[in-house]
Amino acid sequence: MELPETRIPGLVWAHLFAPETGSCQRVPPASTIQELLAQDGFVWLHLGLSDARVPALIAGLPGITTDAYQALISRDAHASLSATREVICGTLVDFQRDFDEMSSEIGWLHFAVTDKLIVTTRLHPLRSIDQARATIEKSGRINSPLNVLGALVTEFQRTVVTLVHEINEELNLIEDYVYEDAEKDETRKLAPARRTIVKLHRHLRTELALLRRVTTADEDEIPDGFDDIARQLSDRIETVERDVSSLQERARLLHEDIDSKATRQTNRHLYILSILTAFLMPPTLVTGFFGMNTGNLPFAETDGGTVFATIFILISIGLAWWLLRRFRIL
Incomplete structure (x- = not known):
């Protein structure tokens, strides 16, 4: 039209x-x-x-x-x-x-x-x-x-x-x-x-x-x-x-x-990330220590050395968990 x-x-x-x-x-x-x-x-x-x-x-x-x-x-x-x-x-x-x-x-x-x-x-x-x-x-x-x-x-x-x-x-x-x-x-x-x-x-x-x-x-x-x-x-x-x-x-x-x-969501994510970091840091230190290419490392010539190293890793995780509970972070 x-x-x-x-x-x-x-x-x-x-x-x-x-x-x-x-x-x-x-x-x-x-x-x-x-x-x-x-x-x-x-x-x-x-x-x-x-x-x-x-x-x-x-x-x-x-x-x-x-x-x-x-x-x-x-x-x-x-x-x-x-x-x-x-x-x-x-x-x-x-x-x-x-x-x-x-x-x-x-x-x-x-x-x-x-x-x-x-x-x-x-x-x-x-x-x-x-x-x-x-x-x-x-x-x-x-x-x-x-x-x-x-x-x-x-x-x-x-x-x-x-x-x-x-x-x-x-x-x-x-x-x-x-x-x-x-x-x-x-x-x-x-x-x-x-x-x-x-x-x-x-x-x-x-x-x-x-x-x-x-x-x-x-x-x-x-x-x-x-x-x-x-x-x-x-x-x-x-x-x-x-x-x-x-x-x-x-x-x-x-x-x-x-x-x-x-902000609450960000803080919650940071909290989870911090907990994971706290649990993984001690095992990382243990594996880093046993991974050094130096002489006379503990358990280097011992049968079952990997088992002992794994035990140390588990102990470090348990210690981290105890410290987090001790200071009421968890």
Whole structure:
């Protein structure tokens, strides 16, 4: 099946929201950017950065400042947030989405919000924004571009909660292997989960700090109504940040348990090797003594000399065993 041709470069989807009711209408792919901007209400444009024509399109959009333009076309992998009276822009962390399954790989959603337009861009398909679009299309009650941004963060919170549940289940399986002394490589399974947790926790802390900084700014420096939305978003991100923080602590303790288990196994192997060395060292000394190519060796000219040497070997083993028992090593 052929996809419909789009007249907007890099368009993934576009939605038009009615000015009074806030009802959501999907824009046909054949629409032009001029037709969209001429409509009443506000527009949500979601663009893919894989199209090289997208930067030129973004540069011509009304209300997009230099900072907003840089935020929308950025390929940087870190969270950012900038708010002025004219535009709110930045980068939010998200999770990539494969064609047939959800991924735990970190992705990035770039956005810019004005009073009549919200533009979001991404390089890879993302998990939360697709869910946010489905929720908005179903509810159909969005009154401002800021509410679209709030819906994106809400769906991101739900995605993180789902991911936390998935990682919790994986940690439960690893714990079963650790405490049942199963012969499995738990570290290989734990490492990817810890890497995802650490990266997510770091980005969430950054986003939380950025939102808190915005909420402490003067009211005349940010758009009307954004202060309340920023506080709500901050509360949501703080909630999931606590969940991820507790998950990080659990993964750290589990990693310490795995290291402790590996250390116990190594010590047990070294103990067995040491016991074998202690038993074999005296016989080695006896055989080394009788193996010297020197004159006048004991039993060299005596019948049954090998038997006597064997007796000395057995005595040395018995002496080693007695010493190990005497000093409570065995």
